[in-house]
Amino acid sequence: MTLLLVLACASAPMSQAPVGSTPDVPTPTPAPAPEPTGAPDPLAGKTLSEICTSDLLLLKWEYDDLQRNFAARCCVEGGIEDEGWCDLDWPFSDVPDCGAYDQMRNAIFAYYGYRFSKPEYQEMFEKQPWYRARDDFDADWLNPVAKKNVDTLKRLRAEKVACMEYPAE
DSSP states (O other), rough: OOOOOOOOOOSSOSSOOOTTSSSOOOOOOOOOOOOOOOOTTTTTTHHHHHHHHTHHHHHOOOOOHHOOOOOOOOSSSSSOOOOHTTSSSOOOOOOOTTTHHHHHHHHHHHHOOOOOOSHHHHHHTSTTTOOOOOOTGGGGGOOHHHHHHHHHHHHHHHTTTTOOOOOOO
16 A cells, blocks of 8 residues: 655745744724813812812812912812911912913813913923813803803903013013
8 A cells, every 4th residue: 555645835925823923913003082072070080189289279169269268178188288388378479470370261271171372381281191182172161160260360460460570581
């Protein structure tokens, strides 16, 4: 009896991975996160400490109330742990440049996703991990406290209340 053994040889690459190796499987690219829709709530999920140590407090309390009652609002359990802050005047313990009012006002808008056109504010807020510019920004999203504080900050800036115009550097 004769046994016939046939071996085949091909020049094409092997279509299977060698034993013990993992075949090259393309890694799926994650889809980009969908753009949020509707009005954001910047205060959602924030602790009192997070609110009191950021401009978020301008979305929670009116400016005038904060000037009178900052310690009562923030220097309580769960709020600011650093007693040094509680001994200072809010929002400034020195005479700031009047542009500080603009920064505070623009922070309110930034928390709601306003897309800034001035490079100075683009650069300032794009560095913040919480800032997400939104193409669908709507000023009506601002809560009533934020709206009132925007008006107050505009007025304080225009009237140069407790601030100075320092010369440009």
